[in-house]
Amino acid sequence: MVLVLGALAMEQVANALCLFLVALLLPVLLLKLNWHGGSAGQRLPPGPSRLPVIGSLHHLLFTRIPLAHRAMAELSRRHGAPLMYLRLGEVGLVVASSPAAAQEIMRAHDVAFASRPWIPSVRPAMERGAVGLVFGRYGALWRQLRRISVLELLSAKRVRSFRRVREDETRRLVAAFALAAATPGEAVNVGKRVAALTADATMRAMVGDQFEWREEFLRAIEEGSRLVSGFSLGDLFPTSRLASFFSRTAGQVTAVQRKTMELMDRAVRQHEERRRAGTTVDDDEDILDVLLRVHKEGGLEVPLTMDIIKSLVIDLFSGGSDTSAATLGWAMSELMRNPGAMEKAQAEVRSRLQGKPAVTEDDLHNLRYLKLVIKETLRLHPPLPLLLPRECMEDRKVMGYDVPKGTMVLVNAWAIATDPEHWDDADAFKPERFEDGRIDFKGTDFEFIPFGAGRRMCPGATFALATVELVLASLLYHFDWELPGGVMPGELDMDERMGMSVMRKNDLCLCHVVRVPPYV
Numbered sequence: 188m189v190l191v192l193g194a195l196a197m198e199q200v201a202n203a204l205c206l207f208l209v210a211l212l213l214p215v216l217l218l219k220l221n222w223h224g225g226s227a228g229q230r231l232p233p234g235p236s237r238l239p240v241i242g243s244l245h246h247l248l249f250t251r252i253p254l255a256h257r258a259m260a261e262l263s264r265r266h267g268a269p270l271m272y273l274r275l276g277e278v279g280l281v282v283a284s285s286p287a288a289a290q291e292i293m294r295a296h297d298v299a300f301a302s303r304p305w306i307p308s309v310r311p312a313m314e315r316g317a318v319g320l321v322f323g324r325y326g327a328l329w330r331q332l333r334r335i336s337v338l339e340l341l342s343a344k345r346v347r348s349f350r351r352v353r354e355d356e357t358r359r360l361v362a363a364f365a366l367a368a369a370t371p372g373e374a375v376n377v378g379k380r381v382a383a384l385t386a387d388a389t390m391r392a393m394v395g396d397q398f399e400w401r402e403e404f405l406r407a408i409e410e411g412s413r414l415v416s417g418f419s420l421g422d423l424f425p426t427s428r429l430a431s432f433f434s435r436t437a438g439q440v441t442a443v444q445r446k447t448m449e450l451m452d453r454a455v456r457q458h459e460e461r462r463r464a465g466t467t468v469d470d471d472e473d474i475l476d477v478l479l480r481v482h483k484e485g486g487l488e489v490p491l492t493m494d495i496i497k498s499l500v501i502d503l504f505s506g507g508s509d510t511s512a513a514t515l516g517w518a519m520s521e522l523m524r525n526p527g528a529m530e531k532a533q534a535e536v537r538s539r540l541q542g543k544p545a546v547t548e549d550d551l552h553n554l555r556y557l558k559l560v561i562k563e564t565l566r567l568h569p570p571l572p573l574l575l576p577r578e579c580m581e582d583r584k585v586m587g588y589d590v591p592k593g594t595m596v597l598v599n600a601w602a603i604a605t606d607p608e609h610w611d612d613a614d615a616f617k618p619e620r621f622e623d624g625r626i627d628f629k630g631t632d633f634e635f636i637p638f639g640a641g642r643r644m645c646p647g648a649t650f651a652l653a654t655v656e657l658v659l660a661s662l663l664y665h666f667d668w669e670l671p672g673g674v675m676p677g678e679l680d681m682d683e684r685m686g687m688s689v690m691r692k693n694d695l696c697l698c699h700v701v702r703v704p705p706y707v
C-alpha cells in the first residue's frame with residue numbers, strides 16, 4: 188500500500204474531535220496508564236515538559252503554529268534542543284533539528300534508524316501483506332525492493348526512457364496555456380494544472396498510457412494520504428482499547444487500501460493480457476511491466492508477491508507525483524515574488540533556446556541558473572519537511588543522549604535548511620547561494636537534505652528533477668507571468684497546507700502572455 192506518512196499534520200493532531208476525545212478519555216487513561224519520563228538511568232534528549240497521559244501534546248497545540256515542521260522548529264529553538272524529546276500520548280518521539288543531529292541519525296547510526304514505524308492506523312494494512320518501499324520495515328524484503336527500485340525502476344536509464352511521456356505531457360500543458368492566453372487578463376490556475384501534469388506523467392510511467400481508472404485511483408490515493416498524514420487518537424494511545432475503539436482511521440485506511448489494490452489488479456490484468464498478445468516492447472516498458480518481468484524471471488532472495496508488486500507501484504506513484512507538483516508550485520511562487528530571479532531564469536532559457544518551438548530534455552543540461560532556482564526552492568520548501576518518520580530499532584546513544592528502542596524519529600529538514608546559524612539571509616530566496624556548487628542535495632551535506640540521506644534516502648530524485656526541470660523551463664520559456672489584480676510581488680501569500688506534501692494553501696493563479704509561441 189502506498190500510504191505516504193508525509194509528516195504529522197498538526198491540524199489533524201489538534202482537531203477538535205481528538206481534543207474532545209482526549210478530554211473524555213483522560214480520567215480512564217489516567218487510571219490505566221503509568222506515566223513515566225523514560226526508564227530509570229536513561230538520559231533522554233531535552234525537550235518541553237510532559238504531562239501525564241498526553242505527554243508533550245499541549246506544547247505543540249499551544250504554539251498555535253498549524254504545521255508540524257514549524258511548530259517543532261519553534262519548540263526545538265525555545266528549548267535549545269537540536270535533538271529534542273517529545274512524548275505524544277504514549278508515543279516517544281525524537282526530533283533532529285541541526286545538521287549534526289541529522290548526521291548522527293542518518294549516517295553514524297544509519298542502520299539503527301533505517302526502519303519505519305507502523306503506527307496503529309497503518310499496521311492492519313501492512314500486516315495484510317501490502318508492504319511496499321515507503322513503509323517497509325528494514326530487512327531482507329525492503330533491501331530487495333530498494334535494490335530493484337534503484338537499479339531497475341528509477342535508474343537514470345529508466346528515467347530517460349520516460350522522456351517521451353514527459354515531453355508529451357509538457358507540450359500539452361504549454362498548448363493549453365497558450366490557448367488560455369488568447370483571453371487577455373484571465374488568470375490560469377497554474378498549481379492545479381501542474382499537479383494534473385505530474386499525476387499524469389507519473390501514472391503513465393508507472394502503468395502506461397491505457398489506465399482507464401485515473402480519477403478513481405487519484406481519489407483513493409488522496410484519501411489514503413489524508414488518512415495517514417496525521418495521528419489519530421488510536422495512534423497516540425496504541426495500548427488503549429478505548430482509544431482504538433473511538434478511532435476509525437485504521438478501518439478507513441484498510442478500505443482505501445482495498446480500493447487502490449483492486450484498481451492495481453485491473454492494471455496488472457491489462458498488462459498481462461498485453462504481454463500475452465506480444466505487444467509489449469522492452470524499450471517501451473512501464474514500471475509495472477518491469478516488475479512483472481522481474482517476478483516472472485524469479486530467482487529473487489525474497490519472492491515478490493502480487494500484493495508487494497502492486498504496493499510498490501502505488502508507493503512510487505504517491506512518492507513521486509505530489510512532491511514534484513509541490514516543488515513546481517513553490518518554484519513559480521518564489522519566482523513571482525522575486526522578479527529579479529524570474530528575469531534571470533527567463534533570460535537564460537530564452538538565450539539558450541534561441542526561438543526553438545519547444546524545450547526538449549536535450550536543452551536542460553545548459554540551464555544552470557534554472558537548476559539553482561530548483562535547489563533554492565527545495566531549501567525553502569522541502570515537500571517533506573520532516574522527511575519520513577524513522578523508528579529506532581535498538582537502544583542508541585545519540586549526541587550523548589539515550590534514544591530508546593521503538594522511539595519514532597523525525598529529522599526537521601526544513602528547520603535545518605532555514606537555520607540562520609548555517610545560512611546567510613536564511614529566509615531570502617537567493618538561487619546564487621548555490622552557485623559555487625559546494626552544497627548539493629545528494630545526502631552528504633546535512634544542512635541541505637530535501638531528499639533525506641542514508642539508506643532510506645529518496646530513490647526518486649532523478650525521476651523528480653527530470654519532470655520539474657522540463658516543466659519549469661517550458662513555463663518560463665514560452666510565457667511572461669503576472670500576478671492578477673495588481674497584487675505586488677511581495678504580497679503573494681506563501682501559506683502552506685499539509686497534504687501528501689507541503690503544498691501552497693491557496694491556488695497559484697497567474698495571468699500570462701505568450702512570448703515564444705509553442706509548436707502545436
Ligand code: HEM
Nearest residue numbers: 321506507510571574575638639640643644645647650651
Ligand atoms: C521533489 C521531489 C521529491 C522529494 C523532495 C522527495 C523527498 C523524499 C524524502 C525526504 C524521502 C524520505 C527520505 C528519508 O527518510 O530519509 C523520500 C522517500 C521516498 N521517495 Fe521521494 N521525493 C521526491 C520525489 C520522488 C519520486 C519522483 C519518487 C518515485 C517516482 C519518490 C519515491 C520515494 C520512495 C519510494 C521513498 C521511500 C524510500 C524508502 O523508504 O526506502 N520520491 N522522498
